[in-house]
Amino acid sequence: MATIRHSLQKEVFDISEEKLIGILNVTKPGKKKKKISFLCAAINKEKPVCAFIHQIKENDKGSLKKKNTWPVFELQVVDGKDENKETAEFDLTFDRVYKWVASSVPEKNSFIQVLWKICCRYLPKQKPQFINISRELLKEDGDKIEGGDIIAPGLDQADTEDESDFCALSEREQIDLERLILKSDSAVSDAEAFAEQLSKDLTMLDGANIHSMMASESQVKALMEMIDAALLEADKIEKRLNNYDEILLYVKDSIEKMAEKNFFIEQTNANNRQLLETVNQLITQLEFPQEYEKFLTNPAFQINNLTPVIEAAKALETVIDAQIPPHLIHLQLHFQAVKDQKKRFERLRSEFSKHLARNLNNLFIYHGNDPGESLSFHAEKLALPRHSNIHNELMPYAPLMHWMRNLDPKAFQKLRQTYSNSMSKLYERDIKIFFDEAKQPIAGGKRLRGSGSSQDIAGMSGVAGKLTSLSHSRTGVGAALLGIEREQWGGELDASERQKFDQIFEQVLSELEPVCLAEQEFCISFFNLLSSSEPKGANTSTASTPGSNTSEESGSNTPSDSSRRHPLKQVSREVRLMMSELFTNLEQQLTSFVNTFYRADSYCCLYIYVRLSEHVLSAEDTGSFLSITFGSCLIQAKRNYDNFMGLQINSIKECRVTKKKCGIIPFVTNFELFAQTGESVFKKSERRGDLDKWYAMLVSCMIDNIPRVAIEHQRTPPEVVKMENYHVLYQLLSQLKLPGLENQRKEAKQRYQEALNAYVTQYFGRPLEKLNLFFDGVQAKVASGVKESEIGYQLAFSKQELRKVIKEYPGKEVKKGLEQLYKKVEKHLSEEGNLLQVVWRAMQEEFIQQYKNTEDLIHRCYPGAMITLDFSIEDILNYFSDIALSH
């Protein structure tokens, strides 16, 4: 609506110098095609003001044009159609009645309102009739009515513009005027007099006015004076204020100055306090009680009054290690007192350190000569002497040792070296004796041949002598190898001796453990070896970094069995190094021990391997010296073990049988005992897999080497060798039930069957050789296409020829042949093989089979010739029975 209003004003009314006040979108009632037009109320901008109502239409070109124009005063009736009902229709009556329909009811209402206002304003006297219109709309003050807003501003604006120039008299003025006129009766009749009267009145009033104005002059004067006085007074006050201001300014300055001064004073105070505090702290930190000094300069190292010395040493350590605040460090160089104090400490330190080092040095050397807790030469149980007494005696010095470590690393290293040296001698001796003793119960003055090179156990008396006196090294003959006859095995230990060895070895290992662990724990806590937990990295030098005073008391002070279960942290390199310095000969001795027994009886390597594995696997601290030593020994043991197995395999490969009758090859016979030993050793070991692996290799090797031996043997037919050996091997494997050898077992069985068949058919000896040859020929002919019935017509296979051949085998001859065969078989087969009956049964079967074949062929190829063999099947069976009864 607003845009339309705007464009209407611009396009239509600006041209005719009119002002649009109200607008209504209307159509004619009853027309189908509703032509929209606008009814506009407008006033012209010139005087006198005239209001018009225009009908405006949009022509085809889209421009707006006035269609009809009616002056408002021609408006006679405004008919709202219905007062109560809301309807958009309404009529305007000018020269005739125009009917309109507004676009909406509120618009209609507001337009009527505008009309009403216009009429009120410009046609107060001759208003057109407003009928059928709600009273509300027709109030004079239409502004309050809703919807009136749209139009009202336009109208009001127009009003104010109008009134500046021209205004109709208001009612009051009108009344005043009327009254004035009424007063003067003559007014109407005598205008001149009336005017005169009026001007007279006016002059009178003017005079009165001037008069009153004149009367107020003196009062004004008085007022002026008063004002002047007030001004003066104000000046004075201002001056005074300025004065005060100046004074105040001065005061402010001084106060500021005072505040500044005060601040400085406070800061100085604070600084002083801080300084005092720092100095105090420094002093307390560096304070070292005088009475301690005498403990340090002249220390008494008696074990029972060590406490004050330790206390003093600790105090010194704290003082030396005192953390001087970093900002004071450069100052400290200038403080003579601090310097002096430091010097004093340094002097004390070196002095005490010297004393301590000397003392401990002596102590170590003294203890190095400790015989240990009664070396038990006659003790029944094998035991490694413990040195807990030394540990107990030294333990009180541990704090001093820590002190040394922190404050005098060089001396500490030296001391440690001394300790290592003196104790290592002790341990070396102990271990040597221990191992010698361990060797004794088994050697027991008996053979322990092949005990290693004399360097291994040089310079030993007693048992060792016996050991070394035995043959230096053994040749292949005499070793307990699978490929060698048992009778030729050397003096290896028997089962009970091995058992004993196993026990002793276990004892050796379990004796070593507590001693080593005790020493290790002692070293750790005495030398505080775990304290420097800083990563050593590649720096293997044992120089410890001083100042690490976070000494951590690891482990308990007394190396007891209970504490050794305490899970040790990763034992550092330093500890290991120290331990290897202490137990210099342990690994060597252990390896020598292991090797000695390995040489004495190679089967020992099985026990050693299993035992050592157990100990290594059950070790909790895999990084400790002992574990590592055991570990490297285990590697040696494993090497021995593999070597042992390798030797066994080689012996199988090289095995030769020189006996007249081959029989069972030694490696097959020996495997039973070997496997039994292996089983008993590895029964529950976690190393079982290692054994199974070798079993498989050994058995496979045997299976492969039986044919070699069979071919190499001069007298016994290879089939017999194979048959007998595979049979025994198969039985053995069935009996041992070794896991993972099922395939080898089956193979042995199959090879046995094959060898049996081969022997029975090939080495049968053919008691009826010529007869067999003859019929082989017959069969060949048949196979090449000759009819069976025509065989008899072949020259080589005529009935005469057949008769000739048959004649060569009378029953007697056959029986003789069979007897010879039986003897031959008996000769071939060995007693241990135990296969004579099996073989003979197969041969009997085979012979009967051959007989039947021959009979069958005669029957088919020479039918009706009445030719039969000279002996019947009953004869054969009788021969068999006779052979059976003849032995």
Next chain:
Amino acid sequence: MSVGKKTPIQPALHKVIMVGSGGVGKSALTLQFMYDEFVEDYEPTKADSYRKKVVLDGEEVQIDILDTAGQEDYAAIRDNYFRSGEGFLCVFSITDDESFQATQEFREQILRVKNDDHIPFLLVGNKADLADKRRVTFEDAKQRSDQWNVPYVETSAKTRANVDKAFFDLARKISSRKYRSEAQEESSPKKSSCCIIL
């Protein structure tokens, strides 16, 4: 065989022969005794030999077992190994009367071949675990064994019941018989001179 000085004296060797009809469980008994195993599937045996070391009454002995074929076309073939045997386990199945009847023949052949009425011999009724399929009563079997003057034992190769007993009883018989015959020989004046030498 030459006996080395270190070779232990070979243990006594007893030769046991398993006889009986086919399928009565001779091989099953043997395998159970040898390897503690029971083989379900049946495969007819021709002849198999086994050897086992056992401790019999505190003495280590070696038992050789010849497991034989139940089905043999010609009985005479058996002569040879009957001849080699020192003791016999004559097995039948308690679920099969025919196999029981067959024991008679075996017995006769053994006696003929060995020519010895007192040859160590055990009548063994196998498959005792299959009680519900029993066809041969204990009494019948016992009666026969009494008649032969040999022990009767019922076994089960499956449950291992009496398996060891059968073999050990027989081995014991063989052993005592050997001892007796040795004693007889020693008591003869010819051998007594040997004693003096020893």
